[in-house]
Amino acid sequence: MTAPTPFFDGHNDFLLRLLKTPAPREETWLGATGRGHLDLARMKDAGFAGGLFAIFVPPASSGPPPDFKALMANPPYALPMPPEMTHAQAQPNALAMAGLLHWMERSAPNDFRVCRSVAEIRAAMVQGVIAGVMHMEGAEAIGPDLDALYLFHDMGLRSLGPVWSRPTIFGHGVPMAFPGGSDTGPGLTEKGKDLVRLCDQLGIIIDLSHLNEKGFDDVARVSSAPLVATHSNAHALCDSPRNLTDRQLHMIRERGGMVGFNFATFYLNADGTADTGTRWEVMLRHLDHLIAQTGEDHVGLGSDFDGCVLPDLIGDVTGVRRLFETMAAHGYGDDLIRKLAHENWLACIDRCLN
16 A cells, blocks of 8 residues: 555644543543544554644533534524633633643654644654644633733644634634624724734734634734635535635635635535535535635645544545545646645745744
């Protein structure tokens, strides 16, 4: 069997899955349980060379947390947003997940490394070591004075989304609804604009994936960095507020940014369903559209592993090999597949961090 194409992934929720795993957690990370979408053995087998590992603090709840996958399974839907969280509520879990990322490195030092620059990512890839980059999905843990951003940056934070879908003191996310657009609610708050400016200074990517349209445009005005959406698809093909309009895709292209192609069935299927029987043609239609609107140098992968319902054709991280084979059969050449697999992400991160 030929070696798999190495790829860099723009988004996964493995840290949240690890946080929810009762200790000891070694089996979930180092074992071969086959549960979830990711573990070290399957990542190595699949050619997973690196990716953005999300710190996501789940909604605070007095009872069992809502099952968003079940609630979103049968469109149309319009789910109420969880309430805003304070930094005091969010920081303990955020710090725990940051610690878990470093624990992953300590528990498998020859196979996994926390990376802070493209030079470190490339060095890890040459050595066959998976490069983990710390990302934050929703900035509640930062707090209004922004002081915690310096701490998380020192721990390796290099990508941050000001919001998940719930509002924060920094801005407003898109609703969890289908069908619908992202032109809902106000944009960034003044604190949100300060957050963006400080991220620019420190070299932290601003992730646009969950921001509403006004927030997206505010980031474009306030930031001088490339525009990046780590895990989003084409709104023209799936009328979800989480997907990007052609106007937004053109802005990403013009600013030298990136969009990470999301494998989540909710954001692939034209009817918004979580149909695990989603076909390759549906995925390729989104990829074709993203490339047509954004350019072949500005599209990569943003799987949403361990945070979504995947097509059965993908299944887990090992299914990426089949995706690349399907791309080739669809007419994508070797050079384009390498760009989509990892070259575009590394080039964009380099532009953002330097």
